[in-house]
Amino acid sequence: xxxxxxxxxxxxxxxxxxxxxxxxxxxxxxxxxxxxxxxxxxxxxxxxxxxxxxxxxxxxxxxxxxxxxxxxxxxxxxxxxxxxxxxxxxxxxxxxxxxxxxxxxxxxxxxxxxxxxxxxxxxxxxxxxxxxxxxxxxxxxxxxxxxxxxxxxxxxxxxxxxxxxxxxxxxxxxxxxxxxxxxxxxxxxxxxxxxxxxxxxxxxxxxxxxxxxxxxxxxxxxxxxxxxxxxxxxxxxxxxxxxxxxxxxxxxxxxxxxxxxxxxxxxxxxxxxxxxxxxxxxxxxxxxxxxxxxxxxxxxxxxxxxxxxxxxxxxxxxxxxxxxxxxxxxxxxxxxxxxxxxxxxxxxxxxxxxxxxxxxxxxxxxxxxxxxxxxxxxxxxxxxxxxxxxxxxxxxxxxxxxxxxxxxxxxxxxxxxxxxxxxxxxxxxxxxxxxxxxxxxxxxxxxxxxxxxxxxxxxxxxxxxxxxxxxxxxxxxxxxxxxxxxxxxxxxxxxxxxxxxxxxxxxxxxxxxxxxxxxxxxxxxxxxxxxxxxxxxxxxxxxxxxxxxxxxxxxxxxxxxxxxxxxxxxxxxxxxxxxxxxxxxxxxxxxxxxxxxxxxxxxxxxxxxxxxxxxxxxxxxxxxxxxxxxxxxxxxxxxxxxxxxxxxxxxxxxxxxxxxxxxxxxxxxxxxxxxxxxxxxxxxxxxxxxxxxxxxxxxxxxxxxxxxxxxxxxxxxxxxxxxxxxxxxxxxxx
Numbered sequence: 001x002x003x004x005x006x007x008x009x010x011x012x013x014x015x016x017x018x019x020x021x022x023x024x025x026x027x028x029x030x031x032x033x034x035x036x037x038x039x040x041x042x043x044x045x046x047x048x049x050x051x052x053x054x055x056x057x058x059x060x061x062x063x064x065x066x067x068x069x070x071x072x073x074x075x076x077x078x079x080x081x082x083x084x085x086x087x088x089x090x091x092x093x094x095x096x097x098x099x100x101x102x103x104x105x106x107x108x109x110x111x112x113x114x115x116x117x118x119x120x121x122x123x124x125x126x127x128x129x130x131x132x133x134x135x136x137x138x139x140x141x142x143x144x145x146x147x148x149x150x151x152x153x154x155x156x157x158x159x160x161x162x163x164x165x166x167x168x169x170x171x172x173x174x175x176x177x178x179x180x181x182x183x184x185x186x187x188x189x190x191x192x193x194x195x196x197x198x199x200x201x202x203x204x205x206x207x208x209x210x211x212x213x214x215x216x217x218x219x220x221x222x223x224x225x226x227x228x229x230x231x232x233x234x235x236x237x238x239x240x241x242x243x244x245x246x247x248x249x250x251x252x253x254x255x256x257x258x259x260x261x262x263x264x265x266x267x268x269x270x271x272x273x274x275x276x277x278x279x280x281x282x283x284x285x286x287x288x289x290x291x292x293x294x295x296x297x298x299x300x301x302x303x304x305x306x307x308x309x310x311x312x313x314x315x316x317x318x319x320x321x322x323x324x325x326x327x328x329x330x331x332x333x334x335x336x337x338x339x340x341x342x343x344x345x346x347x348x349x350x351x352x353x354x355x356x357x358x359x360x361x362x363x364x365x366x367x368x369x370x371x372x373x374x375x376x377x378x379x380x381x382x383x384x385x386x387x388x389x390x391x392x393x394x395x396x397x398x399x400x401x402x403x404x405x406x407x408x409x410x411x412x413x414x415x416x417x418x419x420x421x422x423x424x425x426x427x428x429x430x431x432x433x434x435x436x437x438x439x440x441x442x443x444x445x446x447x448x449x450x451x452x453x454x455x456x457x458x459x460x461x462x463x464x465x466x467x468x469x470x471x472x473x474x475x476x477x478x479x480x481x482x483x484x485x486x487x488x489x490x491x492x493x494x495x496x497x498x499x500x501x502x503x504x505x506x507x508x509x510x511x512x513x514x515x516x517x518x519x520x521x522x523x524x525x526x527x528x529x530x531x532x533x534x535x536x537x538x539x540x541x542x543x544x545x546x547x548x549x550x551x552x553x554x555x556x557x558x559x560x561x562x563x564x565x566x567x568x569x570x571x572x573x574x575x576x577x578x579x580x581x582x583x584x585x586x587x588x589x590x591x592x593x594x595x596x597x598x599x600x601x602x603x604x605x606x607x608x609x610x611x612x613x614x615x616x617x618x619x620x621x622x623x624x625x626x627x628x629x630x631x632x633x634x635x636x637x638x639x640x641x642x643x644x645x646x647x648x649x650x651x652x653x654x655x656x657x658x659x660x661x662x663x664x665x666x667x668x669x670x671x672x673x674x675x676x677x678x679x680x681x682x683x684x685x686x687x688x689x690x691x692x693x694x695x696x697x698x699x700x701x702x703x704x705x706x707x708x709x710x711x712x713x714x715x716x717x718x719x720x721x722x723x724x725x726x727x728x729x730x731x732x733x734x
Contacts (some may be wrong), residue, residue, distance in 0.1 A: 015033075015066070015067040015068075016030075016031045016032075016033055016042050016064060016065070016066050016067075017030065017031070017064065017065040017066075017067075018030045018031055018044070018062060018063075018064060019063040019064065019065055019074070020062075020063050021060055021061070021062050021063075022060070022061040022063075023057060023060070025057075025060065026047060026049065026050075027046055027047055027049070027050035027051075027052065027060075028044055028045075028046060028047065028050075028060070028062060028079075029044065029045045029046070029047050031043060031044045031064060032045075042064070042066075044062065044064075044077065052081050053081075054081045054082055057081065058080060058081045058082070059078070059079070059080055059081065060078070060079040060081070061076055061077075061078055061079075062076065062077040062078075062079060063075075063076055063077075064076070064077055090119060090173055090181035090182065090183045091119070094117060094119070094171075094183035094184070094185070095181065095182075095183045097184075098184075098186070099168070099183065099184030099185055099186045100115070100117075100183070100184070100185050100186065101186045101188060102114055102115045102152070102185060102186065102187045102188065103188045103190055104154070104159065104187060104188070104189060104190065105159075105189070105190050105191075105192050106159045106160055106161065106162055106163045106189050106190065106191055106192050107159075107160070107192040108154050108158065108159055109154070109158065110154060110155065110156050110157060110158040111153050111154055111155075111156050112153065112154045113151050113152070113153055114144075114152045114153065114154055114187065115151075115152040115185065115187075116149070116150050116151055116152070117129065117146065117150035117151075117152065117171065117183075117185070118150060119150070119173060127148070127173050127174065127175040128148060128173070128174045128175070129146045129147070129148065129150060129171060129172070129173050129174075130146065130171070130172050130174075131143070131144060131145070131146055131169050131170065131171055131172075132170045132171070132172045132182075133168060133169055133170035135167075135169075139167075140155070140167060141155050141157045141158070141159060141161075141162055142155030142156055142157040143155055144167070144169055144187070146171060152169075152185060152187075159189050162189040163189055163190060163191035163192070163281060164189065164190075164191065164281070165188075165189050166186060166187065166188045166189070167186070167187040167189075168184060168185075168186055169184065169185045169186075169187065170182065170183075170184055171183050171184065171185055190281065191279075191281025191282070192281075196224065196225050196226065196276075196282070197223055197224065197225035197228060197274055197275065197276060197282050197283060197284045198223060198224050198225070198284055199221060199222070199223045199224075199274060199284060199286045200222045200223065200224070201221070201286070202286065203286065203287045203288070203289075204219060204221070204286070204287075204288050204289070205289045205291070206218055206219045206250075206288065206289065206290050206291070207290075207291045207292075207293055208252075208256070208290065208291070208292055208293070209292075209293055209295050210256045210257050210258050210292050210293065210294050210295050211256075211257070211295045212252050212256055213252070213255075214251075214252050214253060214254055214255060215251055215252060215253075216251060216252045217249055217250075217251055218241065218250040218251060218252060218290060219249075219250045219288065219290075220247070220248055220249045220250065221243075221248040221250065221272055221274070221286055221288065222248055223248070223274035223284060223286075225274065225275075225276050225282070226276055226278075227276055227277045227278060228248075228274050228275065228276060228277075229245050229246065229274070229275055229276070229277050230243050230244065230245055230246075230247075230248040230272060230273070230274050231243065231245065231272070231273050231275075232270055232271070232272055232273075233271050233272070233273045233285065234269075234270070234271035235268075235270075238253070238270070239253065239254055240252065240253055240254050240256065240268060241253055241268065241270060241290065243272060248272075248274070250270070250272075250288065250290075256292050258292060258294045258331070266291065266292050266294075267289065267290070267291050267292070268289070268290045268292070269287065269288075269289050269290075270287075270288040270289075270290060271285055271286070271287060271288075272285065272286045272287075272288055273285050273286075274286065293386060294330060294331060294385055294386070295330075295385070295386070296330055296383060296385030296386055296387055296388070296389050297329075297330055298328075298329040298330055298389070299381075299383070299389040299390060299391045300326045300327065300328050300329075300336055300381045300382075300383050300389070300390070300391045301326065301327055301328075301329060301391065302324055302325065302326040302379075302381060302391055302393050303324060303325055303326075304324055304393075305393065306393070306394050306396075307321075307322040307324065307358060307379070307393060307394070307395045307396070308395075308396045308397075308398075309321050309322055309396075309397055309398070310397075310398045310399075310400060311360070311364070311397065311398075311399060311400070312364075312399070312400050312401075312402045312488070313364045313365065313366040313399050313400065313401055313402050314364075314402050314404070315360050315364055315399075316360065317360050317361065317362060317363065318359055318360060319359060319360045320357055320358070320359055321351075321358045321359060321360065321397065322357075322358045322395075323356060323357050323358070324356060324379075324393060325356070326338075326356070326381045326391065326393075328383045328385070330383070330385055331383070331385065334383065334384060335384065336381055336382065336383055336384075337381070337382040337383075337384075338353055338356060338379055338380070338381055338382075339353075339379070339380040339382070340352065340353040340358075340377060340378075340379055340380075340395075341377060341378050341379075341380055342375070342376075342377045343376040343377055343378065344374070344375070344376045350362050350363075350364055350375060350397075350399075351375060351377060351395075351397060353379060358379075358395065358397075364399050366399060366401045366402075366436055367404075367434055367435055367436045367438075368436060369436065374396070374397070374398050374399070375395075375396070375397040375398075375399065376394075376395070376396055377395040377397075378392045378393060378394050378395055379392070379393040379395060380392055381393065400488040401435070401436065401486055401487060401488065402487055402488070403435055403483065403486040403487035403489075403492045403493070403494055404434070404435060405433060405434040405435050405494065406433075406483070406494040406495060406496045407431050407432065407433040407441050407481040407482070407483045407494065407495070407496045408431065408432055408433075408481070408496045408498070409429050409430060409431040409432070409459075409479065409481055409496065409497075409498040410430070410498060411498045411499045411500065411501070412427065412429070412498075412500055412501070413500075413501040413502075413503060414426040414427040414461060414500065414501070414502050414503070415502075415503045415504075415505055416463060416467065416502060416503075416504060416505065417467075417504075417505045417507050418467045418468055418469040418504050418505060418506060418507045419467075419507045420463055420467065421463070422463060422464060422465070422466075423462055423463065423464075424462060424463040425460055425461075425462055426452070426461045426462065426463060426502060427460075427461055428458065428459050428460045428461065429443055429454060429459035429460075429461060429479050429481075429498070429500060430459060431443065431459060431481045431496075433483050433486070435483065435486040436486065437485070437486070440483055440484050440485045440486055441459075441481050441482070441483055441484075442456050442457065442481070442482045442483075442484065443455065443456055443457075443458075443459045443479055443480070443481060444456065444479070444480045444482070445477060445478065445479060445480070446477075446478035446479070446480055446497070447478070449464075449475075449477060450464060450465060451463070451464055451465045451467075451475065452464060452475065452477055452502065454477075454479055459479075461477070461479075461500060461502075467504050468504075469504045469505070469506040469507065470542065470543060472504065473503065473504050473506075474501065474502070474503055474504070475501070475502040475504070476499055476500070476501055476502075477499070477500040477501075477502060478497055478498075478499055478500075479497060479498055479499075479500055480495060480496075480497050481495060481496045481497065481498075482494075482495045483495075508595060508601055508602065508603055510540050510541075510542040510543055510603065511540075511595075511603035511604060511605050512538045512539060512540050512546075512549055512593050512594075512595055512603070512604070512605050513538060513539065513540070513541060513605060514536055514537060514538040514593055514605060514607040515537050515538070515539075517605075517607055517608065518607070518608045518609075518610075519534055519607070519608070519609045519610070520609075520610040520611075520612070521533055521534055521609065521610065521611050521612065522611075522612040522613075522614065523571060523611060523612070523613060523614065524614045525571060525573045525613065525614070525615065526573070529573055530570055530571065530572050530573070531570070531571045531573070532568055532569070532570055532571075533562070533569040533570060533571050533609070533611055534568075534569050534609060535567050535568050535569070536551060536567045536568075536569065536591055536593065536607050536609075537567070538567070538593045538605070538607070540595065546595060548595065548596040549567070549593050549594065549595055549596055550593070550594050550595075550596045551564045551566065551567055551591060551592070551593055552564065552591070552592045552594075553589055553590070553591055553592075554590050554591070554592045554606070555588075555589070555590035556587050556588045556589040556590055557587070557589060558587070560572075561573070561587070561613075562587065562589060562611070564591070569589070569591070569609060569611075571611070571613070583615065584612060584613060584614045584615065585612075585613045585615075586610065586611070586612050586613070587610070587611045587613060588608065588609075588610050589608070589609045589610070589611060590606050590607075590608060591606065591607045591608075591609060592604055592605075592606050593605050593606070593607060720734070721734045722734060
């Protein structure tokens with residue numbers, strides 16, 4: 001026993017422990033404490049089972065702990081193992097009683113190296129090896145030899161004919177200063193394989209099904225040779241297969257059903273030996289690999305068998321919906337393959353399958369027609385057996401809509417005439433909602449307007465009461481929008497609003513009134529002078545802002561002696577030639593006053609002005625105007641004339657102009673054709689008249705000359721008729 005001592009100086013050592021050893025071993029005992037001359041000494045000893053070998057492990061690291069009261073200290077202790085040259089000895093199977101067994105064929109070459117003896121540590125000592133046992137014939141064909149490198153060599157005569165024999169060789173190993181050890185080598189000579197025994201096939205790979213009953217034929221091996229026999233030499237024993245000793249038929253010896261307990265039976269490597277019955281050493285071996293393939297009887301089973309869930313459209317991406325478990329009854333624990341197939345809508349978009357967990361893959365948007373509401377799919381589960389069997393797990397995910405957005409509308413402006421009647425359609429409020437269905441909106445007015453109404457379903461704005469431009473020209477209407485039928489919860493609503501502006505368009509419904517409506521005036525005029533007679537003052541009392549009027553004289557203006565310059569009536573006496581009026585004359589003028597501007601219809605009234613015109617005399621000193629006072633007995637008559645006129649659209653004027661132009665072109669073309677026809681007829685008549693004249697005898701000159709006139713007319717002064725020629729201008733009086 002090797003004693004290793006470690007000295008540790010402590011003030012008060014009470015307890016010591018061995019924490020661990022690297023590399024791990026049980027060669028060391030726990031440390032012990034002894035007191036020597038006031039000093040505590042810790043000892044670490046080897047256990048009785050320790051077998052130190054420097055060639056295997058030459059260094060150990062021990063971790064020690066020392067405890068003294070509350071003081072704890074740890075520290076390492078290194079142990080180096082060194083090889084002792086005085087203790088080197090022969091070891092291994094070489095030094096065992098049976099010795100090292102060496103098998104060689106009888107056909108080995110003479111003097112060939114059969115074995116190398118290796119003794120650790122001796123290569124540095126210059127060991128000498130020699131065979132000390134007797135090798136005399138006839139037991140030995142010749143002596144074996146071994147050199148300093150430990151090479152065992154065959155006899156120079158070879159080993160031919162020594163089959164089935166064994167040779168024991170005592171070997172002495174000498175090293176160092178007269179130190180030695182001894183061992184034994186056992187050489188067994190094996191017969192050489194007969195060249196006449198050989199398999200028809202060198203190797204075979206056979207695949208069979210696991211449902212073969214015991215005794216079923218797997219394969220048959222055949223070898224060339226005389227009276228050949230067969231046996232399975234590996235594995236031994238062989239519980240699953242057997243071979244016919246005479247025919248070489250390999251058969252099943254037990255059920256081959258594959259289970260987790262018999263998983264190793266899936267592939268079996270058989271080593272089959274063929275040999276001659278009379279010469280067993282004349283043999284050859286064949287490798288036969290048998291693969292057992294499982295038979296798929298049952299499809300995978302899944303729980304639950306149907307996946308049904310209901311989720312809102314706002315479910316975030318990555319949310320787990322369902323999980324399920326599938327197993328293969330034929331092969332529990334085997335790996336299965338999962339495939340997600342979509343039916344409606346077709347195409348992977350909203351759902352995905354990750355490790356048997358059904359998750360939301362994309363945003364579930366239900367705000368477009370047919371976007372979701374129900375996703376039908378199936379999970380196809382496949383096993384890896386033969387034949388391939390599958391199980392389909394139906395998946396139904398119902399997505400419920402969520403009312404996420406508020407309805408909205410665009411503020412608009414409607415215009416309506418003030419004379420529009422009740423139930424007149426002003427326009428429509430068009431609301432929009434990003435939730436589906438987008439038109440599930442109801443319309444209401446805020447404050448309950450009595451003048452306007454909004455249809456709850458269509459959003460049409462209609463007039464209920466009467467309008468007056470002069471009283472109120474602008475209305476602002478707040479329209480409230482409320483959505484419905486867009487959420488699983490029927491009570492969930494969102495609302496919005498917009499402002500509608502209604503502008504009242506003015507309609508001319510009051511004729512102008514003139515003050516006074518009747519005037520009687522007396523004026524004195526001079527020749528060559530213009531005199532301002534009066535100014536017509538008119539207005540619309542109901543619409544004081546209307547100031548644009550047009551004035552025209554529509555009656556009583558004989559000889560056009562009066563004119564209007566805006567609202568001013570002027571007498572024009574610019575006639576320098578006779579006859580000059582010498583007597584007073586009375587003119588009853590009717591002046592039409594109509595409102596002007598864009599408002600329609602244009603209404604008008606007529607003012608009456610009676611003018612007594614006194615002509616110029618030499619005694620007249622100055623021109624004067626006398627305005628007569630209307631008798632109180634006279635009641636003015638106010639005549640209101642409403643003139644309606646037609647103002648066509650510009651496109652109609654363009655079309656009418658083009659139509660007229662085309663009509664004129666057509667008439668011109670017809671007239672041209674008519675003239676061409678008349679000229680052709682004249683030429684035909686002339687040709688007809690000239691043809692017989694060539695055959696007839698010559699008539700008197702007075703008669704022949706008449707044929708050259710082509711027209712007849714009457715003189716306006718004398719009344720006499722005459723013939724004329726249009727080409728020459730010649731006349732012949734009748």
